[in-house]
Amino acid sequence: MAEAFxxxxxxxxxxxxxxxxxxxxxxxxxxxxxxxxxxxxFFSVTHATVNNTVARLVRDGYAKTEPYRPxxxxxxxxxxxxxxxxxxxxxxxxxxxxxxxxxxxxxxxxGIEHHVSQETLKAMKQVLKDGWPTK
Numbered sequence: 001m002a003e004a005f006x007x008x009x010x011x012x013x014x015x016x017x018x019x020x021x022x023x024x025x026x027x028x029x030x031x032x033x034x035x036x037x038x039x040x041x042f043f044s045v046t047h048a049t050v051n052n053t054v055a056r057l058v059r060d061g062y063a064k065t066e067p068y069r070p071x072x073x074x075x076x077x078x079x080x081x082x083x084x085x086x087x088x089x090x091x092x093x094x095x096x097x098x099x100x101x102x103x104x105x106x107x108x109x110x111g112i113e114h115h116v117s118q119e120t121l122k123a124m125k126q127v128l129k130d131g132w133p134t135k
Contacts, residue, residue, distance in 0.1 A: 014114070015114040016053060017053075017056065017057060017060065017062060017080075018080065018084045018113075018114060019043075020039065020053055020054070020057060020063075021057065021062055021063070021073060021077050021080050021081040021084065022081050022084045022085060022088070023039060023042050023043070024039070024063065024071055024073055024077070024081070025073060025077075025078065025081035025082075025085070027039070027042070028072075028073070033070040034070055034071045034072075035070055035071065036050045036051060036054065036071065039053075039054070039071075054071055057077065061074055061076050061077070062074060062076055062077035062080060063077050084113065087113050087116065087121060088109055088110070088113045090121055090124050090125055090128070091108075091109040091112050091113045091116060091121075091124065092105050092106065092109035093124075093128055094124040094127065094128060095108055095109055095112075097127070097128060
């Protein structure tokens with residue numbers, strides 16, 4: 001039981017970083033650049049919150065930026081963003097396959113994606129590919 005709580009705490013710790021790299025990648029894809037103001041608006045947080053979070057991303061090797069310059073993802077940050085987006089899409093597709101509405105699947109997949117294990121994700125992919133098991 002302690003292992004489950006430990007994993008959940010670790011998942012929560014990485015959740016913000018994952019959300020931010022996904023948002024940065026999406027903003028760059030949409031407009032070509034990502035600024036702190038874009039993230040503050042997207043997450044409905046203050047510029048100080050964005051600056052602190054981006055500083056952690058820089059420290060952890062996921063992003064790079066300079067004062068008054070756009071935020072860029074490092075190769076590691078791009079890999080993390082792609083991984084998170086793929087995981088998000090699998091979870092959302094699985095929820096939709098279960099009959100969850102588009103609106104609820106979009107909301108729920110945002111939270112679930114950060115806590116789903118590789119084993120569960122693999123099983124979700126298998127169900128999406130082959131259909132429900134008939135045991």
